[in-house]
Amino acid sequence: MLKHGPNYSEQIKETNESLAALAATQERMSQQYTTAFESEKEHREKQERHADAARWKPTAQIESKVEGDKQVSKLILKSPQSFFLNEVSLVAPGGAKLFDYPVLGGKVASTGFSIPISHESLNKVAEISPSFFQHETFSGSFRYSVEREGKDPTSFTGEIPFHGERVYVANTCFFKLNG
Numbered sequence: 202m203l204k205h206g207p208n209y210s211e212q213i214k215e216t217n218e219s220l221a222a223l224a225a226t227q228e229r230m231s232q233q234y235t236t237a238f239e240s241e242k243e244h245r246e247k248q249e250r251h252a253d254a255a256r257w258k259p260t261a262q263i264e265s266k267v268e269g270d271k272q273v274s275k276l277i278l279k280s281p282q283s284f285f286l287n288e289v290s291l292v293a294p295g296g297a298k299l300f301d302y303p304v305l306g307g308k309v310a311s312t313g314f315s316i317p318i319s320h321e322s323l324n325k326v327a328e329i330s331p332s333f334f335q336h337e338t339f340s341g342s343f344r345y346s347v348e349r350e351g352k353d354p355t356s357f358t359g360e361i362p363f364h365g366e367r368v369y370v371a372n373t374c375f376f377k378l379n380g
Contacts (some may be wrong), residue, residue, distance in 0.1 A: 214251040225352075246251040250353045257349055261283060261361045263313040263318075263380035272368055272375030276343050276361070291322050292360065298324040298344070310350040318343075323365060323376045337367040343380075 259280035266273060276289060285307045292299040300322040304314075323341075330339035342362040349355045363380030 209244075253353075257282065257355050258359060259346065259347055260358045261343075261359055263343070263361060263363050263378050265378040267370055270371035270373070272322075272370050272377055274376070274378045276316040276318060276345070277313070277315075278347065279313040280347060280349070281312065283312055283350040285310050285348045285350060286314045286316075286345065287348060288344075289316050290344045291318075291326060292328060292342045292344045293326055294340050294342075299329075299341075307348065318378070320375060323378075327365065327367075327376065339365045341365070 207242075258278070259278045262277050264275045264277055278286065286304045286309075287306055288306055289302040290298045291302070293299050302316050302318075302322070304316070308323045326341040327333045327339045330341075333339040339363050340362065342360045344358065344360045346356070346358045349357070361380055363378045368375055368377045
């Protein structure tokens with residue numbers, strides 16, 4: 202409380218200094234709050250990007266159809282976001298890698314890839330399958346490794362199982378895949 206008197210000017214000066222110190226403290230607290238809020242917001246956005254990246258994976262399907270006088274099979278990978286196809290392998294039911302398909306690795310990004318599956322590669326899994334010699338069927342899977350392109354690149358390795366059977370097209374033996 203201020204009283205008019207001999208030290209009134211000094212009281213005003215001290216009050217002004219106290220108010221200035223309070224204003225400076227309030228400004229520092231406001232800046233700290235803003236910095237903390239921005240930091241928390243950045244952290245939350247980064248966590249959301251990582252969670253989104255962790256959920257990302259391309260869709261995978263096997264297409265097997267007759268084209269002309271051949272049975273043609275393809276592994277098709279698609280995503281709304283561009284990605285690199287690093288590896289595609291034919292895998293036996295026990296997990297052994299039987300064949301590596303040629304891919305461009307990390308050189309070309311796309312929203313979709315179609316990998317032709319050769320009859321020769323499918324022979325490798327058919328030859329080791331006991332059911333092939335009894336029922337002309339076999340099983341295996343394709344393992345693929347991809348990396349999402351962009352600010353938050355994410356790697357994903359997936360596997361798509363299939364069942365194959367021997368079919369004849371124009372009197373020629375081929376393998377038809379279902380997966």
